[in-house]
Amino acid sequence: MMTQLMETFQKLYGEGGEIRTYFAPGRVNLIGEHTDYNGGHVFPCALTLGTYGLVREREDRVLRFYSVNFERMGVVETSLDDLVPHKEASWTNYPKGVMWAFEKRGYHLDHGMDILIWGNIPNGSGLSSSASLEVLTGIILKDTFGFDQVSMVDVALIGQDSENNFNGCNCGIMDQFASAMGKKDHAIFLDTNTLKYEYAPVILKDAKIVITNSKVKHSLVDSAYNDRRQECETALHELQQAVEIQTLGDLTEEEFEMHKNAIKDPVRQKRAKHAVYENQRTIRAVEALKNNDVELFGKLMNASHKSLREDYEVSCEEIDILVDLAQAMPGVVGSRITGGGFGGCTVSIVKNDTVDEFIDSIGKAYQEKVGHEAEFYVVDIGDGARKLEQ
Numbered sequence: 001m002m003t004q005l006m007e008t009f010q011k012l013y014g015e016g017g018e019i020r021t022y023f024a025p026g027r028v029n030l031i032g033e034h035t036d037y038n039g040g041h042v043f044p045c046a047l048t049l050g051t052y053g054l055v056r057e058r059e060d061r062v063l064r065f066y067s068v069n070f071e072r073m074g075v076v077e078t079s080l081d082d083l084v085p086h087k088e089a090s091w092t093n094y095p096k097g098v099m100w101a102f103e104k105r106g107y108h109l110d111h112g113m114d115i116l117i118w119g120n121i122p123n124g125s126g127l128s129s130s131a132s133l134e135v136l137t138g139i140i141l142k143d144t145f146g147f148d149q150v151s152m153v154d155v156a157l158i159g160q161d162s163e164n165n166f167n168g169c170n171c172g173i174m175d176q177f178a179s180a181m182g183k184k185d186h187a188i189f190l191d192t193n194t195l196k197y198e199y200a201p202v203i204l205k206d207a208k209i210v211i212t213n214s215k216v217k218h219s220l221v222d223s224a225y226n227d228r229r230q231e232c233e234t235a236l237h238e239l240q241q242a243v244e245i246q247t248l249g250d251l252t253e254e255e256f257e258m259h260k261n262a263i264k265d266p267v268r269q270k271r272a273k274h275a276v277y278e279n280q281r282t283i284r285a286v287e288a289l290k291n292n293d294v295e296l297f298g299k300l301m302n303a304s305h306k307s308l309r310e311d312y313e314v315s316c317e318e319i320d321i322l323v324d325l326a327q328a329m330p331g332v333v334g335s336r337i338t339g340g341g342f343g344g345c346t347v348s349i350v351k352n353d354t355v356d357e358f359i360d361s362i363g364k365a366y367q368e369k370v371g372h373e374a375e376f377y378v379v380d381i382g383d384g385a386r387k388l389e390q
């Protein structure tokens with residue numbers, strides 16, 4: 001694939017000069033959903049699927065972008081003097097946003113680049129294709145301009161800043177962090193309040209992680225996501241009248257039950273309940289994994305889905321069908337929606353000897369009920385973003 005990308009690059013932008021290559025992965029979150037903007041814990045891992053970038057420096061201030069995934073847009077030309085979002089600029093607003101965020105922090109970009117992108121994460125599937133593009137741009141800039149003082153955690157934070165303030169989605173730090181900091185065969189247990197993290201080996205004994213793509217994306221994704229965040233922020237302010245906390249992640253379930261009536265609206269109360277309970281579930285799930293109790297880990301995944309479906313209301317019919325089918329199958333340890341929600345993917349832990357049957361029978365039943373195919377990926381956990389050897 002790299003040879004082909006190199007040829008496309010030279011065909012589009014001409015030959016000569018040094019072309020460097022980079023990769024940033026997508027992620028799957030095992031548990032800890034919608035906790036990352038509530039000061040809670042998350043437990044994602046980087047995938048081996050991700051976004052590749054080929055880059056050649058220019059002497060002027062021109063930026064040229066091309067994505068093999070958005071071929072029909074052709075080469076998009078802009079410049080370092082136009083680091084503002086434009087609707088028609090489509091996907092290029094992501095790399096531009098990261099450039100804007102570097103400049104904002106005083107990291108001056110003094111010349112342009114020709115960039116070619118190709119990704120093998122299905123777009124809009126909740127596996128963080130946009131975060132991987134942000135992190136990819138971050139490592140390209142760090143390397144190209146020699147910003148050694150920018151750590152990989154900074155790359156993640158800069159990516160989140162660009163997503164929040166350039167591209168208008170108020171996401172938390174989980175996706176960019178997983179893409180920047182991932183480690184092969186490990187998940188990252190991250191406290192999003194302090195950014196303290198620990199790598200936990202994902203040893204599932206006789207089971208595998210399987211992602212199922214529902215291949216639906218409901219259009220309210222960004223707006224409903226921002227609404228959930230707003231509801232949690234309002235609930236936090238109400239709770240702060242009753243108890244001294246900085247984030248919802250500071251509360252145990254018992255403390256929440258004691259003070260929940262400070263939250264006036266019942267819907268907001270459900271949202272906050274999810275944030276508090278999911279955080280505690282995540283802490284417990286990581287403990288279970290460390291104790292080799294994969295069964296308990298799976299049960300907590302199932303409970304996570306129930307809470308996301310009923311209290312946080314970020315699931316949808318197609319995803320619930322997939323999860324119900326999975327949870328009913330012998331050999332499935334646990335199954336839940338993963339990522340922001342309103343479509344996208346589920347993540348399941350499936351016993352090795354059941355994986356083929358899982359794909360076959362859930363594939364058929366889903367097609368029958370929904371009218372289109374699902375897609376399945378048996379996950380390999382990969383490393384975080386990096387420059388590739390030529």
Ligand code: GAF
Nearest residue numbers: 033034171172173174339340
């Ligand atoms: C999306 C966001 F980008 C993350 O920050 C996180 O909130 C996730 O939804 C839900 O856990 O992927």
